[in-house]
Amino acid sequence: MQIRKLAIPNVILIEPRVFGDDRGFFFESYNARAFELATGLAVDFVQDNHSRSMRGVLRGLHYQLPPHAQGKLVRVVQGEVFDVAVDIRRGSPTFGKWVGATLSADNKCQMWIPPGFAHGFLTVSESAEFLYKTTDYYAPESERCIAWNDPEIGIQWPIATAPLLSAKDAEGVVLRNAEVFP
Numbered sequence: 001m002q003i004r005k006l007a008i009p010n011v012i013l014i015e016p017r018v019f020g021d022d023r024g025f026f027f028e029s030y031n032a033r034a035f036e037l038a039t040g041l042a043v044d045f046v047q048d049n050h051s052r053s054m055r056g057v058l059r060g061l062h063y064q065l066p067p068h069a070q071g072k073l074v075r076v077v078q079g080e081v082f083d084v085a086v087d088i089r090r091g092s093p094t095f096g097k098w099v100g101a102t103l104s105a106d107n108k109c110q111m112w113i114p115p116g117f118a119h120g121f122l123t124v125s126e127s128a129e130f131l132y133k134t135t136d137y138y139a140p141e142s143e144r145c146i147a148w149n150d151p152e153i154g155i156q157w158p159i160a161t162a163p164l165l166s167a168k169d170a171e172g173v174v175l176r177n178a179e180v181f182p
């Protein structure tokens with residue numbers, strides 16, 4: 001397993017060691033000990049989620065406020081997405097900055113998005129299946145959405161046309177007006 005630090009400390013890209021043979025492949029998709037070594041965190045994942053999206057679907061930018069803040073360990077098992085984390089911890093030196101990475105069934109990379117970050121992704125293949133573990137349970141009353149196209153954040157989404165959004169995501173607010181992490 002290889003760990004790649006991204007431009008924002010604490011957001012980590014994990015590249016697993018994949019064992020290929022005549023039958024196909026094997027890799028450890030989660031190992032608590034290795035995860036703790038990589039992040040320095042002993043997290044308790046309590047929920048696994050799985051979604052499928054068509055090309056051009058953008059989900060995000062989502063987060064849950066404390067006391068239901070979630071860390072997310074995300075990956076793709078079919079297709080390819082461009083995955084993004086935005087630092088929304090007030091007072092952080094990287095507040096409002098974003099990092100992105102391509103996650104795909106081919107590269108098998110995972111992104112660790114700590115609590116205190118908004119998260120979203122764009123499906124860039126025909127379809128994509130997205131799996132993730134979370135450190136807290138779904139709490140819709142704590143859920144918030146920042147606009148995917150907030151010009152002050154300035155995410156360079158790899159898309160030329162308007163993405164497909166849920167009704168909720170079309171109502172996302174700009175970071176300047178959002179309730180963020182204290």
Ligand SMILES: Cc1cn([C@H]2C[C@H](O)[C@@H](COP(=O)(O)OP(=O)(O)O[C@H]3O[C@@H](C)C(=O)[C@@H](O)[C@H]3O)O2)c(=O)[nH]c1=O
Nearest residue numbers: 049051059060061062063072119120121137138166168
């Ligand atoms: C996220 C979630 C949704 N749901 C339900 C609520 C709703 O009826 C349906 C679809 O929910 P959403 O439209 O919020 O799903 P989605 O837009 O895929 O939401 C996800 O987006 C990505 C970017 C994230 O970071 C995740 O944390 C999560 O917010 O599923 C749950 O029951 N449990 C959950 O944990």
